[in-house]
Amino acid sequence: MNSKRNINPPDGGIVLAGLAAQTSRGRVRPNNQDFFHAERSPVEREVSHGHVLIVADGMGGHAAGEVASRLAVEVFLEKYLRAKVTPDDDPVPVLRAALYEANRLILLRGEEDDQLRGMGTTCSAVVIRGGRLWIAHVGDSRVYRFRSGRLEQLTQDHNLAATLLAEGKIDGAEAATHRGRHILTRALGVRTSVEPDITASPLEIQPADRILLCTDGLNRGASDEQLGDLLAEEDVAAVVERMVDVANQAGGPDNITAVLAAFGVAGE
Numbered sequence: 587m588n589s590k591r592n593i594n595p596p597d598g599g600i601v602l603a604g605l606a607a608q609t610s611r612g613r614v615r616p617n618n619q620d621f622f623h624a625e626r627s628p629v630e631r632e633v634s635h636g637h638v639l640i641v642a643d644g645m646g647g648h649a650a651g652e653v654a655s656r657l658a659v660e661v662f663l664e665k666y667l668r669a670k671v672t673p674d675d676d677p678v679p680v681l682r683a684a685l686y687e688a689n690r691l692i693l694l695r696g697e698e699d700d701q702l703r704g705m706g707t708t709c710s711a712v713v714i715r716g717g718r719l720w721i722a723h724v725g726d727s728r729v730y731r732f733r734s735g736r737l738e739q740l741t742q743d744h745n746l747a748a749t750l751l752a753e754g755k756i757d758g759a760e761a762a763t764h765r766g767r768h769i770l771t772r773a774l775g776v777r778t779s780v781e782p783d784i785t786a787s788p789l790e791i792q793p794a795d796r797i798l799l800c801t802d803g804l805n806r807g808a809s810d811e812q813l814g815d816l817l818a819e820e821d822v823a824a825v826v827e828r829m830v831d832v833a834n835q836a837g838g839p840d841n842i843t844a845v846l847a848a849f850g851v852a853g854e
Contacts, residue, residue, distance in 0.1 A: 600717035600791045602626065602637055603850035604822040610830045612803055613838030619644035619651035620801050620843040621659050633673050636715025638663065639845050641727050643801040645773070646696075646705030654692050654707035654775050661688040662711060677713055678784055681722040685709065685774065685782045689724075692775030706773040710741060710799055714847065718788035719797065724780055725773050728805055731789075732796040732817040737810050742783060744772035767806075796822075797847045800829075803840035807833025822848050 607624035611617065623640040626632070642658040644651030665684035671677055688709065696702045708725025721729050726743040742748060746766030750756045756764060774780060791797075796817050805813070812832055816825050826844045833842045 599852040600793065600849055601852045602714060602847055604848035605637075605639075605846070606823040606826045607843070607845040608826045608830050609843040610803075610834060610838070610841065612841050613834055615839075615841055617649065617652060618841045619646075619655055620803070620841040621652070621655035622799075622843050622845055623659050623663060624845045631667070632715070634671050635667055635669075635677070636713045636720075637847070638666065638711065638713055639797075639799055639847060640709065640711040641799045641801055641843050641845055642707045642709045642774075643725065643727050643803075643841065643843070644705065644707040645770075646702065648701060650696075650702045650705035651707065653695070653702055654705040655709075657692050657695065658688045658707045658709045658774050661691050662709065666713075673716065677715070677720055678786070681711070681713065681720060681784055682782060684711075685722055685724060685780065689774045689780045690778075693778065696775060706770070706775040708744075708770070708801070709774050712797060712799065712847075714791070714797075717791050719785075719791055720788050721783070721785045723783045725770055726767070727799070727801045730798040730800070730813070732798065732814065733792060733794075735814070735818065737814040737817065740789070743767075744783075745770050767802075791849050793849060793851045795849045797849075799845040801841060801843040803838070803842035804829060804833050804844050806840065807836040807838060807842065817846075822846050 621642045642655035644655030662684045665687045669680040708727040710727040711722045713720040723741045726745045729740045731738045746769040747761045747764040751761040829844045
């Protein structure tokens, strides 16, 4: 007798209740070198691969950064979504392979085109499946969790300021304004090898959790307190719009991208 897996979450299960995203060139940059993916997966793919959300912040002259960030998102998605993953499989090896492939192809593209040489990008991706969360991360874009009124950064910045802070050479206040914030220690497309941060064990999602992915144009333009106040509001589309507005009102010196996922309970 054939059996079929129930693809609908049971009442009481965690579901993606809301999803919104917005990006802005900011007020200083001539173009927007951020790129993102914020789409719900079809039900069948949600069960196996989950929902995939990504932000990438490109770097490089002219349009090179824009090319790098787009490549990162597109290659990552293709590599991950084409992999054979069952609902019971650990997605970590595939996530790692997807970032490795994105790194390889960005580097190759830069070597083939002098106008793109030296380009690179950050990449922060999350996979949401079965009420659990996995993170794959390179660079200084960020993933936050907002839970019970508290904002928590789930990723570690891969830049010089964060390294100096971890080594105890500067304090938190100094790190917030240190020029090393602009010097990445890890990025895709810069070296032949890259070591991403990937959650070894998935994080359990709780009802009413919110997960925010953003490029550094947002967290440099809006304080944790401002982000927390906005995340407490109900309408996710309005929240991301207001976040971007706040960062632009603070000067908008960089591109700004925010992707926000809100969770609830099936059946409610």
